[in-house]
Amino acid sequence: MFDLSGKKAIITGGGSGIGKAISLLFGQQGAEVHLLELNEAAASSVVNEIQATGATAFSHAVDVSNQKEVLAVIRAIGRVDILVNNAGIAHVGNLENCLEEDFERVYRINVKGAYNALFSVIPLMKKQQRGVILNLASIAAQVGITDRFAYSMSKGAIAAMTLSVARDYISDGIRCNSISPARVHTPFVDGFIAKNYPGKEEEMFAKLAASQPIGRMAKPEEIAKLALYLCSDEANFITGNDYPIDGGFIKLNN
Structure with missing residues (x-):
């Protein structure tokens, strides 16, 4: 079960944290892993870890907010079976403490970055008539979190894009879901x-x-295990859903 052999997987922001854990696990399960990561040193380190196990991995120095860069790299990869939109940044502050440049930076990386990856892979997946997309949302898209105005905005957008892509491309054999972690x-x-x-x-x-x-x-490895399930053939009947992985935060925090 959960075998990814023969599949090409792109993980944005795969050089650290949740993205690193997903990259390592996907490599372990047989995928050819492609990291799209701004931090070249971090990405190279993860690639080395994956390759040390005998798996195949590549790093690509990419600013996910730059559509030309993302398009060029993904087109060069050629076939994409799995996309994990993980790259993102946080911002601490309420509306009054969120300057215009703060808001735009969070939007550019978290929202536009995910859009750029989606925009790049959808034509490839349509041509293949298959593909899996997993977006990293957050509990901040579902409940009010103190001092997370810009971050919550961006993760709300991720949740909405997930539903839109799942609906528009269901007939093309493309599945799209999201994960909403609490603190990791x-x-x-x-x-x-x-x-x-x-x-x-x-x-x-x-x-x-x-x-x-x-x-x-949560541990990053726990998030990665849910990501593996949702991106595997075992989850072929699942699309258009969000999965909180939150230690009970949303429904039991009373």
């Missing part, structure tokens, strides 16, 4: 805590972890 323990979380709460790292980490009813943050 990634290097970004550690960096955020260190920057904003110096000297109180352990205290703040425990506080953030406790906000999940299950009592801890």
Whole structure:
């Protein structure tokens, strides 16, 4: 089960965190993995890890907000069986603390970046009459999160695009779903805590972890396992859905 042998998979932002975990797992399951990543050093490191297991992987230095770059790379790859739209950034602040440049940067990377990848792969998948797309949304698209105005906007857009693509291309054999994680323990979380709460790292980490009813943050590898299922042939009857993976955050946080 969950065999990806013979399939080409593109993971945007595959150099760290959730994207790295997905890249490693997809390689382990036999996929030819292509990382679209702005951080070339991080991408190369992940590619080396995948290749060390005997799997095939490539890194492509790409700014996902630049449509010409994304189009050129994806057309060069030639065939795409799986696209995981993972690349994204966060922003902390409410509406009043979100400057125009902050808003536009989050939109450019999180929303336009996903659009650019979708715009590039859909014609290829239509020609093949098959393909799987997985977008990384967030619980912030479904519930109010304090001081996440721009980020919530971007993930709401991801949720809406997922439904639109799933509906428009269902007759072309293309499936499109999304995952909505709660807090995941990634290097970004550690960096955020260190920057904003110096000297109180352990205290703040425990506080953030406790906000999940299950009592801890998710591990990137746990998100990757759900991604694997949704991108595998075992999920062939699933499209147009969002899957919270949130330790009970949405429905049990009362």
